[in-house]
Amino acid sequence: MLIRQRYFFPVQIFFIVYRFCFICVLTLLIDAVSLHQVVESVEGGSVNLKCSHKNILLEDKHLTVHWRHNDIRNVFDIIRGKVSIKEQDPAYKNRAEVLHEQLKGHVFLKLTDLQLSDRGTYLCFVPALGIYHSTQLVVKERTLPKYEAILVQVRSHGTGTRLGRTLHLLIPLTGLILHFI
Numbered sequence: 001m002l003i004r005q006r007y008f009f010p011v012q013i014f015f016i017v018y019r020f021c022f023i024c025v026l027t028l029l030i031d032a033v034s035l036h037q038v039v040e041s042v043e044g045g046s047v048n049l050k051c052s053h054k055n056i057l058l059e060d061k062h063l064t065v066h067w068r069h070n071d072i073r074n075v076f077d078i079i080r081g082k083v084s085i086k087e088q089d090p091a092y093k094n095r096a097e098v099l100h101e102q103l104k105g106h107v108f109l110k111l112t113d114l115q116l117s118d119r120g121t122y123l124c125f126v127p128a129l130g131i132y133h134s135t136q137l138v139v140k141e142r143t144l145p146k147y148e149a150i151l152v153q154v155r156s157h158g159t160g161t162r163l164g165r166t167l168h169l170l171i172p173l174t175g176l177i178l179h180f181i
Contacts, residue, residue: 037136039135039136039137039138040137040139041137041139042139042141044113045114046111046112047114047137048108048110049109049122051065051108051124052107062080062081063081063128064080064128065077065124065125065126066078066125066127067096068122069089069092069120070121071121073091073092074087074088074092075088075092075109076088076092076096091115095112096111096112115139116139119137122134122136
């Protein structure tokens with residue numbers, strides 16, 4: 001019995017230390033934020049992608065924030081508190097800007113004139129704080145209602161607005177007649 005107790009005590013200490021280390025590592029990982037969200041918009045629209053953490057101070061002159069698209073394309077950078085577009089991907093020129101919210105802890109990337117090629121994962125990275133915030137952007141194709149598509153086709157053939165006004169009246173009337181047949 002005495003032999004079993006001698007080996008039992010070190011094993012208990014090992015598991016206590018192991019659990020303590022596991023909890024410490026888990027706590028550190030929770031503090032280093034890695035969030036993921038999905039945002040949807042339509043082609044030609046605009047969207048605000050959010051990057052937030054309680055420790056982001058926008059007034060900080062040493063704040064560095066990087067925004068990347070699919071881990072390769074440079075969308076926007078704030079380096080030491082100043083906007084830097086030197087290495088910005090040309091596809092985002094005049095379409096990307098960073099919005100600072102008055103409350104501390106929030107940085108938004110505003111993308112305008114969305115294109116289908118803007119689909120994908122956007123990563124906000126704050127190196128000093130170990131923050132990785134990813135956002136999946138889904139850009140849907142802009143679709144026109146059927147009668148608007150017909151109207152656009154008719155106008156593109158040069159028949160003018162008179163035919164367009166007629167179509168606005170004709171299409172609902174046709175639908176009404178077909179409904180009662």
